[in-house]
Amino acid sequence: EKDIFILGIESSCDDTSASVLQNGVLLSNIIAGQKVHEAYGGVVPELASRAHQQNIVPVVDQAIKQAGLKNEDITAIAFTRGPGLLGSLLVGTSFAKGFSLATGAPMIEINHLQAHVLAHFIQEKDTPYDPPKFPFLCLLVSGGNSQIILVKDYLDMEVIGQTIDDAAGEAFDKCAKVMGLPYPGGPFVDKLAKEGNPDAFKFSKPRIQNFDYSFSGLKTSFLYFLRDQLKENENFIEERKADLCASLQKTIIDILLDKLIKAAKETGINEITVAGGVSANSGLRNALMETAAKRRWKMHIPKFAFTTDNAAMIAMTGHFKYLKGEFIGMDAVPFARM
Ligand code: KG4
Secondary structure (H helix, E strand, O other): OOOOEEEEEEOOOOOEEEEEEEOOEEEEEEEEOOHHHHHHOOOOHHHHHHHHHHHHHHHHHHHHHHOOOOHHHOOEEEEEEEOOOHHHHHHHHHHHHHHHHHHOOOEEEEEHHHHHHHHHHOEOOOOOOOOOOOOEEEEEEOOOOEEEEEEEEOOEEEEEEEEOOOOHHHHHHHHHHHOOOOOOOHHHHHHHHOOOOOOOOOOOOOOOOOOOEOOHHHHHHHHHHHHHHHHHOOOHHHHHHHHHHHHHHHHHHHHHHHHHHHHHHHHOOOEEEEEOHHHHOHHHHHHHHHHHHHHOOEEEOOOHHHHOOOOHHHHHHHHHHHHOOOOEOOOOOOOOOO
């Protein structure tokens, strides 16, 4: 049997990434981040596209070289078609077309969110491999999404719950911004929360139906609480920052777990996974492990490098689509919403 070498390309937001898999086993995963957005307190789409344009050739080149391959060795090229920033997606999509024309390798379009879920199946050499078993639930929490996904097979998934407004990562980042923390604030809240009392303050939790999420009420409640406190004491944020972070983080985790537990109960599934940038949160990881022990879930928490945006998950999804012969032609266009 011939080896299958899939090249993955990710450019949906502010990371340019390329990765090569050999029969589903990781050979390389190169990521170029973009520092330029830090000064703006958020990702600036136009600057992101320009940085992708600069990074894409060297990043792909490095990924193929590190895999010990040449361009002609690539069996198929998988690229993120969406969702994401249109200008950023265009860079990856156009590059994939150029690569495909030059080498004859067919193209495979990838849904970025589906790839986050399938990151659990990336195999690494000399590393134990214990992927989730179908059917499983995936809590997908990132800067742009908060979803509970019922995964029936590699390419058969159903979103059973999702945010009706902000994502969990946005709640972290927006509340962090109000406290004067740098962007993205999630990791800073995580760090400060370790020193604070999670029960110091109470913020409002949404009361919505089924498995859906909502975080905009929490954001407003946090904002109003600070505004009132600052009237009494202008140093309130500085004095109580750790407690504020710990209480905010606890509220977000409670909201996330509440619906996840409900979904596990109602579907009868106890094989649980987590994906997306917010799954790096240490409080969330601890809470998931505790809940798993209590409820006899089999919990899968991926390596940090595979939870944030990366091309290895794009290549992994590409591998599964390759096996099913799901290719796409030169008329492929990116979608901001998918
Ligand atoms: O999946 P991801 O890398 O990309 C986007 O969706 O853009 O997620 C980024 C999000 C940001 O909102 C960031 O604040 C959050 O993940 N994040 C965290 C932590 N690390 C990253 N949130 C809380 N605690 C963390 N340790």
